[in-house]
Amino acid sequence: MAFRKIVKIDEDRCTGCGLCVSPCAEGAIQIVDGKAKVVREELCDGAGFCIGVCPEGALSIEEREAPAFSEEAVHEHTKHRPKTYIPQKCFHCGNTEDERILIPVKRAGDSLWVCVRCLPHLIHG
Numbered sequence: 153m154a155f156r157k158i159v160k161i162d163e164d165r166c167t168g169c170g171l172c173v174s175p176c177a178e179g180a181i182q183i184v185d186g187k188a189k190v191v192r193e194e195l196c197d198g199a200g201f202c203i204g205v206c207p208e209g210a211l212s213i214e215e216r217e218a219p220a221f222s223e224e225a226v227h228e229h230t231k232h233r234p235k236t237y238i239p240q241k242c243f244h245c246g247n248t249e250d251e252r253i254l255i256p257v258k259r260a261g262d263s264l265w266v267c268v269r270c271l272p273h274l275i276h277g
C-alpha cells in the first residue's frame with residue numbers, strides 16, 4: 153500500500169456513458185452494472201486523463217492509501233482486455249482524434265484534449 157493519487161468516481165453522478173473508459177490507457181476504468189468503476193486500483197496511476205472527459209463531473213482525484221500503481225499489472229491487464237474505442241474531442245473546436253492529432257492539456261484543474269490546429273491559437277492568441 154502507498155499514500156498516493158488515485159481516481160475517485162461519484163456513482164450518484166455517473167450515468168454510465170463510458171466516455172472515461174478509453175482515455176485510461178491502463179484500462180483501470182470499466183463500466184460495471186451501468187456505472188464506471190476502477191476495476192483494480194493498482195491499474196490507476198492517478199494521472200487524471202479521464203477527468204476532463206466526464207460530462208457529469210463524476211471523476212476527481214483523491215489522495216489516500218491504495219495499492220501501489222503497477223506497470224506489470226497494467227501490461228498483463230491490457231494484453232487481454234477487449235478494445236474499447238470512443239474517440240476523444242478537442243475541447244476548443246470539437247474535432248475528434250479521428251480527424252486531427254490531439255494533445256492532453258491541463259486548464260484550471262481540468263484534464264482536456266486539444267487538437268494541433270487549435271493549440272497555436274491558444275498559445276499565441
Ligand code: SF4
Binds near residue numbers: 165166173187211
Ligand atoms: S464519463 Fe463520467 S458519467 Fe460517463 S461513465 Fe465515466 S464517470 Fe460515468
